[in-house]
Amino acid sequence: MKPTIVFWYEFASTYSYLSAMRIEETAARADVAVDWKPFLLGPIFKSQGWETSPFNIYPAKGRYMVRDIGRTAASRGIPFQMPASFPANGLKAARLAIAARSQGADAAFSRAVFAAAFAKGLDISDDAVLTDCLTSAGLEADDMRRLSTDMAVKSELRANTEEAQALGIFGAPSFSTPDGEMFWGDDRLDQALTWARKRAPG
Structure with a gap:
């Protein structure tokens, strides 16, 4: 059985952007x-x-973060632009990501949202921005928007947040492994992947 890590992310998180844009290639x-x-x-x-x-x-921490993200993004060849309003309200985007999961497109949609927020500096609480993200992920925007308002989707997001709190997560991105190990920060992604491989059953 292939080892797995859970990628805990929040759409308002700058460092989650860095991880989202590389995690699938790195994990593969x-x-x-x-x-x-x-x-x-x-x-x-x-x-x-x-x-x-x-x-x-x-x-001072905020100023450092902006500079740090800018340096890191440049070193990875990806754009970075802070949105005018920070932190963004990522509630609608998070619900849409859960809705997109039913179509196997949660990763593609999530990357599109992060790119809109931190590559283009757009407001991801704006419906037009989210529509573009859904379309770029190959999803039908109206269908996904309706699904995202379903009580099951809202409950899943609430459960995700409660689970994160129960695990002791205090920031994003975080990565967890099936044995309960937790890693915080984009700079711990490789360590989390190594841990998952070494601790995988069989």
């Missing part, structure tokens, strides 16, 4: 499958007494 080289799992950081931040991203709470 390691012969590890990826389970894409969107969740919301807002409730987790609120449980820590934060009303916004720590990158906004601590301006």
